[in-house]
Every structure is written in structure tokens, then in C-alpha cells.
Amino acid sequence: MYLARIDSGMAASSDVLVLRKGTHGIPIEQYADAIRDRLPDRTVELARTPAAEREAIRDAHFVTGMTLEDDLLDAAESLDVFACAYAGTGHLPLDRLEERGVAVTNASGVHGPNIGEHVLGSILSFARRFHVGARRQRRREWRHYKAHELQGSTVTIVGLGAIGRSVAERLEPFGVETIGVRYSPEKGGPTDEVIGFEGEAFDDALARTDYLVLACPLTETTQGLIDRDAFVTIDPDTVLVNVARGPVVDTDALVEALRSNWIRGAALDVTDPEPLPEDHPLWTFENVQITPHNAGHTPQYYERLADIVAENARRFDGEGRDAELRNQVLP
Structure with missing residues (x-):
């Protein structure tokens, strides 16, 4: 050669x-x-x-x-x-x-197109509560249940790299308000609003978010970003979607939030630890969707x-x- x-x-x-x-x-x-x-x-x-x-x-x-x-x-x-x-x-x-x-x-x-589709699928699944329908199908139980509507929701996307931008583009037809979070908010982005990680703006975004999408790299700033304080701030009707890295979320705080009904649910493609041990409590929640770091496929x-x-x-x-x-x- x-x-x-x-x-x-x-x-x-x-x-x-x-x-x-x-x-x-x-x-x-x-x-x-x-x-x-x-x-x-x-x-x-x-x-x-x-x-x-x-x-x-x-x-x-x-x-x-x-x-x-x-x-x-x-x-x-x-x-x-x-x-x-x-x-x-x-x-x-x-x-x-x-x-x-x-x-x-x-x-x-x-990864932009495929992870963007993974995030959109996760959001739509929770909006229409397909996990509830699947559970009732397994039981052969014909019983109606309440659902949600994505239109009019607020979606916050943490990280506006290729994946975050892809998520924002795929949300455009659904009539949602989007908030982007990035290190340099002055650069703008494809979302309706762009903010930074620091200060009251981020807490305010958490408080009015229906779907919180994590698509950021793991850095000193983002490690443990979504901690107990964040889960207390987040609206109880919020769904967390993590396609970033597991340690961006404090796992113990996430388990507490799910047990205490501080959030509506979570779609986790990444976890901390990873792989997720068989005896971990995250496996037991009916309102948690877990995929094995598979969004990138x-x-x-x-x-x-x-x-x-x-x-x-x-x-x-x-x-x-x-x-x-x-x-x-x-x-």
C-alpha cells in the first residue's frame, strides 16, 4: 500500500x-x-x-x-x-x-435524521400515550384512555448541534413552540427562542416546558444538568427525552421524580449507569421508555x-x- x-x-x-x-x-x-x-x-x-x-x-x-x-x-x-x-x-x-x-x-x-426521528417518535408516543394502548393490547382489554395533543405544546431542546437542529426541523409541522438551549445563545438557531445554560432564563424554560429534549454533549456544564432542583422546577406534565448522555441527568433524582409524579414520563436512549443493570428501578416504571443507546442506529x-x-x-x-x-x- x-x-x-x-x-x-x-x-x-x-x-x-x-x-x-x-x-x-x-x-x-x-x-x-x-x-x-x-x-x-x-x-x-x-x-x-x-x-x-x-x-x-x-x-x-x-x-x-x-x-x-x-x-x-x-x-x-x-x-x-x-x-x-x-x-x-x-x-x-x-x-x-x-x-x-x-x-x-x-x-x-x-446522526441528525435518525436521532431526530427517534426523538419525534418518542414525543408522539407520549402525546398519544401509545404505551398505555400497548399495555391494554397485551391484556386484550378494550378500554378507552385519555391522550394528549402535541399541537400547542412547548418543546425545549438542550443542544443545538446537528441533532438538536434536526429535532427542531422535524417539529416544525406540528404547531409547537420551541426553545433552544446552547452555550452561545447570541448565535441564534432554528427554534422560536434561544437561551443559554445560565441564569433565570433556563429555569423559566424548564417551568413552561412540556417536552424536554436533551441532545447536548457531556461537558462540565451539562453533567448533572437535570438534577433534583430541575425536576422540582419542571412542570409535572413534562416528558423528558434523553438522547444525549446518561450523566446529563442525575439518575437518583430522575427515579425520585418518577416515583413522586414530578414528571409525566421519560424516554431514555441513554442512562447512567450504562448498560442499565437488570435490577435497576428505571426498568419498573410503566411511564418510562428505554432503548439501549439505539437512537444512533x-x-x-x-x-x-x-x-x-x-x-x-x-x-x-x-x-x-x-x-x-x-x-x-x-x-
């Missing part, structure tokens, strides 16, 4: 190495094939064994994969770009990558990711280390 550097401003062919770990149960071969389709004039190599990875990465300049372990990074003598196949990069050895001047990109934007994952990675490979091919890459998070 030939992987050329960019020397003296001269452009050379830039190949792509795909590491062997896949995601969502989709064969990693599909990812390599999707990149090949977009880069027909380049060599795209898939390393299918640990030994093949260690050998191929020695001379690789442009590598993509889900993870990059320390021992593999030790072997990557020529690495210039690591295209992470996840949106989050906290699991990577970022300090070491930064020390070596390796550019790191992520898969931000890949989509058959289009590798196709969308390949669009980003192939474009960056072309940019790197033309400009080398000086290239401006899509979704670049480091340096």
Missing part, C-alpha cells in the same frame, strides 16, 4: 486506511466500500485483523475508524489525519494526538460518514496538513 506525504507544497495521492472495528452491527466492509465508491482513483485498504492494522498503520497518513488505541497509535509513525467514525471523541487519546500534531475529525451530522450511517471522510481525504490530498477539514476537532 502506498501512502504519500505532501512535500514542498506538491500534491500527491492520499490513500485511506480503514480500521477493523465497526458499529451498530453493520459490517465494516460496507464502510470501506462506501469510501471506495467516493474515491475511485485512490486506494482504500481495510485492515481486518490486529496484525494487519499494526502493519498498515505504520506508513498510513489518513486513517479512519471508531477507536484508536494507544498501542496502535504507537505504531502509526506517519499519521497526519485520524477521521473518527463516531461523533464523540472523548474516548480517543486526544492529548497524544495533539502532541503529535495529528488532525482529528468526527462524524458530527451523521441507521442503515445510512456509513453512507453519510463516507461523504464526510471522502471529502476530507480529497482536501488532504490537495493541501496536506494545511487542509481545512470538515468536522475538525483537533488541532
Whole structure:
């Protein structure tokens, strides 16, 4: 396999190495094939064994994969770009990558449509109380029950990245008021109102929210954001939808809120701890919908990711280390 550097401003062919770990149960071969389709004039190599990875990465300049372990990074003598196949990069050895001047990109934007649909489905399920209907169907019980109406509700979306924006776009036809929460509210967003995390504005939003959607990264600001005080502030008719990370919500406070009827229900795609232990009380609530960190699954994952990675490979091919890459998070 030939992987050329960019020397003296001269452009050379830039190949792509795909590491062997896949995601969502989709064969990693599909990812390599999707990149090949977009880069027909380049060599795209898939390393299918640990030994093949260690050998191929020695001379690789442009590598993509889900993870990059320390021992593999030790072997990557020529690495210039690591295209992470996840949106989050906290699991990577970022300090070491930064020390070596390796550019790191992520898969931000890949999950927008599917997680947006997951959130919308969760909201509609609670609005029409499908969980109650399903329970009565299992009992073969023909008995009417009260439902809610989404129109006229207020939906607060915490985090206005690709996923938050996708949620807001999908809510547009439903006649709801939307509040967006982001670090820089002055930048605006696709919601009717945009606020920050600090001060009375956030508490006021909680107090008038019918559906609280968490779609933010896990940071010092967002860890434990929805705690006991937040659950006391939230209207008792509110439904919590978490597609962010489990620790954004204080789990003990959530259990207390559910037991005390401080909220109407919760749709949890992420939990803390995760996986959720079999004996955890969250499994026992009839008004809690739990999915196993599954909102990110989509058959289009590798196709969308390949669009980003192939474009960056072309940019790197033309400009080398000086290239401006899509979704670049480091340096």
C-alpha cells in the first residue's frame, strides 16, 4: 500500500486506511466500500485483523475508524489525519494526538435524521400515550384512555448541534413552540427562542416546558444538568427525552421524580449507569421508555460518514496538513 506525504507544497495521492472495528452491527466492509465508491482513483485498504492494522498503520497518513488505541497509535509513525467514525471523541487519546500534531475529525451530522426521528417518535408516543394502548393490547382489554395533543405544546431542546437542529426541523409541522438551549445563545438557531445554560432564563424554560429534549454533549456544564432542583422546577406534565448522555441527568433524582409524579414520563436512549443493570428501578416504571443507546442506529450511517471522510481525504490530498477539514476537532 502506498501512502504519500505532501512535500514542498506538491500534491500527491492520499490513500485511506480503514480500521477493523465497526458499529451498530453493520459490517465494516460496507464502510470501506462506501469510501471506495467516493474515491475511485485512490486506494482504500481495510485492515481486518490486529496484525494487519499494526502493519498498515505504520506508513498510513489518513486513517479512519471508531477507536484508536494507544498501542496502535504507537505504531502509526506517519499519521497526519485520524477521521473518527463516531461523533464523540472523548474516548480517543486526544492529548497524544495533539502532541503529535495529528488532525482529528468526527462524524458530527451523521446522526441528525435518525436521532431526530427517534426523538419525534418518542414525543408522539407520549402525546398519544401509545404505551398505555400497548399495555391494554397485551391484556386484550378494550378500554378507552385519555391522550394528549402535541399541537400547542412547548418543546425545549438542550443542544443545538446537528441533532438538536434536526429535532427542531422535524417539529416544525406540528404547531409547537420551541426553545433552544446552547452555550452561545447570541448565535441564534432554528427554534422560536434561544437561551443559554445560565441564569433565570433556563429555569423559566424548564417551568413552561412540556417536552424536554436533551441532545447536548457531556461537558462540565451539562453533567448533572437535570438534577433534583430541575425536576422540582419542571412542570409535572413534562416528558423528558434523553438522547444525549446518561450523566446529563442525575439518575437518583430522575427515579425520585418518577416515583413522586414530578414528571409525566421519560424516554431514555441513554442512562447512567450504562448498560442499565437488570435490577435497576428505571426498568419498573410503566411511564418510562428505554432503548439501549439505539437512537444512533441507521442503515445510512456509513453512507453519510463516507461523504464526510471522502471529502476530507480529497482536501488532504490537495493541501496536506494545511487542509481545512470538515468536522475538525483537533488541532
